[in-house]
Structure formats: C-alpha cells, structure tokens
Amino acid sequence: MNPVIKINGLSFGYEFGDSVLKDIYLEISPGEMVALVGQNGAGKTTLVKHLIGLLRPPAGKVSVADLDVANTRISKLSRQVGYVFQNPDHQIFHDTVQAEVAFGLNNLGLPREEVEPRVTAALSDVGLEHLAHENPQRLSRGQRQRVALASVLALRTPVIVLDEPTTGQDYQERKQIMALVEQLNKAGHTIVFITHDMSLVAHYASRVVVLCQGRIILDGDTREVFRQTDKLAESLLLPPQVTVLANQLNEPLNTSVSPVILSVDEMQDYLQRVREVKRNGTGD
Amino acid sequence: MTSNNFLIQLNNFTYQYPHTANNALKSINLSLKKGSFVGFAGPTGAGKTTLIKSINGIVPHFEGGTFSGEVLLNGKAADTMSTAEIGRSVGTVLDDPEAQIICLDVEQELVFGMENYGVPPAEMEQRMQKALASVGIAHLLGRSTASLSGGQKQRLAIAAALAMLPEVLVLDEPTSELDPLGSEEVFRVLKQLHQEQGMTILVTEQKTDLLARYCDQLVILREGEMVLSGTPREVFQHQDIFELGVALPEVTELARRYYPQAEPPITLDEGVQFCRNVILSFGG
C-alpha cells in the first residue's frame, strides 16, 4: 500500500545546540500502529512535530498523505493528522468539555448540524459523554487527557499522533486510553504513539521504531525489535519484565529460535509448552 | 514529647478540601517508626497526594478545608505548627521537576531552605556538600538548574530537602515526569538514603514494580481509605488486589495465576526462580 507517512533523509537541529535528528528514513503505511520509543532527548517529539508542520525540515523531505510538509499550512495538515499533546493543559481553555471538543471543528468551519453529532460521538468514544457540560478544570488529569483526545478525535483525521498519552495516569486510565487507541486503529486510523512504557508497547504496537541520539537504530515488528536485546540496551531501554524473564530463563524448546514473550498470557503458554517438552523428554 | 516510638502518627484523620462534596481522606490510621520506607499506591483520586500533604502541613495550612482526627509528628500535633516549622523535620519533593526548582543555579537551590531557616553560612557549605554527595550529584554544583535532566532535577530536589536535615522525606510521585532510567535513578538514591542514613521515606508512586523492589511497606489507598497495608509481598498476595486498580509486577501476576494463595515473587530474580520451579514441578 502507498505509505501515508514518508520521511526521506530528514535531519534537524535547533538554532543553538547539536543536531537532534540525523538522517531519518521512515515510511508508515495506512492502518499501522507504530510505537516510537527512546530515552528522553532521543528526538521522538522533534520527529513527530515534523508530521504536522510544527517544525519544518531543513534537510530531507517529509510528506503526509501526499502533502509536502515543508510547504503546506498547518491548518491544512491538521485535516490529515491529529496530534494529541502530552500535557492536556496546553490546549484546554473552554468552560465546558463540549465547547473544548467543538473548538477544532469550528476552526474547520463546519456547519453546526455537523459539529454537534461529531462532538457527541467523540465524547462517547472516550467515555465522557456524561461530563459534556462540566468545566474541564474540575476534572482529573486523566479525564482532561481524554478531553484533549476527544477534541482531536472529533477532527476525524486519517492519522493520529499521540505524544506520551499515558503520562501521569493511573493503571486503569492507561488501559482505558490505550484500549481506545487500539479501537481507533482497528477502525482504520494510522496511529503513531510515543511512550516510555514498554509493556504498553508490547501489548498494543504492531511495529516499534527505536530512536537513539537522533538516529533510528531499530525499526520493525514489535516481537523482532524486542528480540534485539543488545541494541535495546545500547539505547538504555528495558523490554517488559516478562520478556526479560523468558530471556533469562532461556529454556530451549524444540525450535531453533527462542521465542520473544510479550505478555503474561504468552508467558503462561510458553511455560506450558516447556513443561510438555520436558514431560515428553525431548527438552534436554 | 516522644511518649511512643512513632515518628509519624495519623489518628482517625479525615480531611475535606474546601468547595468539595466528599472527604479526600477518611479515618486514616497510620503509625510509622523512624527508618520506615513506605510506598503509597492507588488510582487517581485515592488520596495519595492529600496524605503526603497532610504530613508536610500543606493540608490544612495551605489548602484550607476541614479535618477531624490528628496528625502527630514526633508526638506533636501538626496543625499547631506552621508549615515552615514542619519543614524543618519534613522534607518534601513534588512530582513536577520544573515547578519545584525555585532558583537558577544548583548552589542557590540548595541554600534556599537553609537561608530561610537562618543556618550559619559556614555550616551551609558542609551540609551542601554532604547533601549533594548523598544523591550522587556533587559534580553538578555550579551548573544552572535549567541545564539538568529530569532525573538530575529530581535528585537536586531531594538534595535540597536533605540539606535542611529533615527526619523524614515525603515524595509525591517523584518519577511521574521521568523516563524509566530517571525513575530508577531516583529510587536508587532513596534506597541508599534509607540504608546508609536510616532516613524515613514516604513515597507515592504509580509504578508499582518500583515500590515492590524498593519499599519495606506498601499501602494501597482507594477513595480516601487505606484498604491494604503490609510488606509488598503481603499486599500483592492479598485476594482483593486485582480490584484495587493498581498494576502488579508482571512476575507477580504470572505467579498468582498458578498459585493464588501462595507468597508470590515480586522481583525479576524471584520470577526466574519461580518459573524454574514451575517447570520442574511438572518435568522430570
């Protein structure tokens, strides 16, 4: 399929300081769910800001949905790419949740008959329809994050970028947000999300891109990326606990490659299989 | 005043923020000896932050609101002391590294509290060196605070609290804005302070696997109530733990699927041992 995001030889540096991105090549196809990981300062946020024209590439080419980011207005790009910021307080300023979500739609100049159903749908997607008339300032951080998410969802863009959508949230809220993102992906949206939480990556991403000091050092299927423990260690990332557990256990099965375990469920299956192999006496 | 051995005591402490309908804390009873290392977990809105604030005097002195019951510090009622007075024995670290760094350079940040309390300048030098060494950032003296990483900023915040020679450190989600590496950095420093200086530490945290590995005691809060308390292992072993909205370490979750009643492993090493046993129990 024709990629929806094409980054070709992108390099970028801020006015004072070292270059932040070096020679980035990345293509993302419609419908992918990509996790962008790396330590703080690896260049993750700088990279995604290029997807919506908040930063313009000085070297290399970035295009989204066949629009060249270098010479397309943000207001036009924002019809293709929705961008959820890390801190919801950077955007929330209306006195009702409903008005906050309608803001982007009004900017698009949509007629009122279309705005209302879209707002309602977005709020119901994030599970906040009962708080539509509440003042966002009275909600919890997790709820405000969902308001911010709804305000981007309402724009119905084919691509959605989320910068650390689960920071500062508790366990349940993290699961809720990610379940929602997964649902959006299944509905056809292309998703790019930044996170530090490797178990979220293991659970939800189909592809992982690892940035280290401005370069892409790993890019591939989630399981394949987590197999590269040496490279991950180089960028100071630690796979989920069960993944490391299975690695350290290092129990040979009757396959030549040891499996990469991504979840507790998989670990349970794996142990089951190891036991069967042992019982049948083919393990040693 | 130390009629008993408890450094911190909450007796039937109930608190309500101004302009709210519900109690943020409900009949909390908690007695902690000098040298405790206690982690507090629970979903958003469970009262973790409020509990920390009621120990450092921000509740009720700064926030207002109404309370019943008492908070005792070394046997003395906290509501009869000013925040500044409490600050002499309770050092505080907040979640946002940006908002709690008050000064422009590391040296000034460290002496800020000491100057306020009228510490003689000759003594400041000594305390400053010791505090910096305790958190492992002696090399950062002379740097501007803006140039530090998130993890370094949080360690500076801990050092600034230590320079006032507190009896207890309270930390409110000190790693929520940090990456995994920075989070580990902070907890390693806490562990060291606890072991080497016998520092009493109270910390709220979403990352339960950090609490599992570092704390002696774990308290789970829900809707303003203390619902579970004990060693991390005891708490994770409890049958209700899955309903309380806290994440279990993955090894613990795995083990509980096999033996819901037994003592679960809580660290990676224990997890490896556990899996070996599981395999052996069926193998051979």
Add this chain to the structure above:
Amino acid sequence: MARVIEYIYRDSIIHQLNPVSKLAWALGVMVLALTFNDPYYLLALLLSVGLVGLTGRVLKDLSGVMKGLSIFALILVLLQVIFYHGAYQEAIALGIAMGLRMMTVVLSFLVFLSTTQYKDIILVLTEKMKLPYDYVFMFMTSLRFVPTFLNEAIQVGYAQQVRGCPIDSGNPWRKMKAYIAVALPLVLISLKKAERLAIAMETRGYGSNNRTYYKEPVISTLDYFVIFLVVILIIGAIILRCKGLGVLH
C-alpha cells in the same frame, strides 16, 4: 530571545563587580542617555556600554537582541521622518537619537542582568536598599520564569494550531481571536505552576524569620572607583548640558 534576561556564566571583571556598582552604572548610563540628544554623544555612550559588555564577555550573547532592537530603532527613525513637523534632516537626527538612546539604556541593563546573579540582585535590593524581601523575591522569581513562560507559550501555540486554530492567518481579526486560545491556557497553566511553586517554597521554610545569606558579595576598591566614576560622569554631563553642549539646536 528566551535567554535575554538570564545570567550568563562567565568569568570576567564585570561579573566580579558588586551588584551595587553595576546597578549604579546602569542607572548612570540611563541618566546620561536622557541628558543628551545629540546622536554623536549618544553613539559614544552606546559604544562605551558595548565596551563594558565586551569586557564582561556577554556582548556576543546579546547580539541577537541588539539586532532586533536596531530594527525597532530604524522604525523609530522612520516614524520621526513621517510624523515630524519640521526639517527633514532634523527629523532624521532626532529619530536616530531616540533609537540610540533606547538601545543604550536597554543594552546597559542587559549587561547588568547577564553579569549579575539573581540572588545577588535580591540581596542588594533587600539588604542594602532595604526593600521588602517578599516583593523583591517575587519580582525576581517572576523574571526567572520568563523563559519557562515563553516556552509554554510556544507549546500552547502548537497545541492550538494543530486543532486548526488560525494563528498563522493573514486576517488580523481572526488572528487576534486565535491568540485568545493561546492566552487563556497560558494563564491557567501559570496559575497552576505558581501554586506548585508556592507549595515548594512553603515546605522549604520560606517566610520564617532570621534568614541568613550564604555568600554576600564583597565591595572592592574597584567598586568604589566605579561608583565614583559614575558620579563624576553624571556631574560632568549636567555641566555640559547647562552649557548647551550635546543638545541639538
């Protein structure tokens, strides 16, 4: 622009001067700049301020701001030419004088701020000039948060633009409305930050009595010399001015 009013860590003789003498110098420069309106006099004054900046090894860091200011100065000249009722040459001279004056005063304060640590400014204002500590501290701390604030403003601007907010619109009315969408979250965020900061300060004993200071800046003979020089220069300037020198017409 974000680092305009920050202390710049360098080792120089200007950095070592007592804040009192540096403040006296900056105020002296302001008096001199207001005394004269002859462009040559003002140019000489600006060059002298530049020389001090050079000695303080901060001139290069401030060059970006000075570039911006010179554009502003050019606009001042232009406005004079357009609106001045009189001879064309007179208008240009007056415009240049105004521009130079502004640049001189701003640069001298920038040199002062970039070579003097905040804590020393606070200390001098409270201990030497007996201003109330609370107000001085609050004022200086709000200055300290200007770069943070500007950074937040950029982030908020981004967050609104990606929702199609027409900040980049050519229509001034739409643009103004768009800025409300930036201003409001910024105010809300700043209030939250201020509350956090207040809590951080409270828990570290802010407002207890009997405060001490870790390091008090020393007054050296060089400082006495600088202050003496500033006084002489001001007296000299007043004498020149009374004789009608350094003033146009």
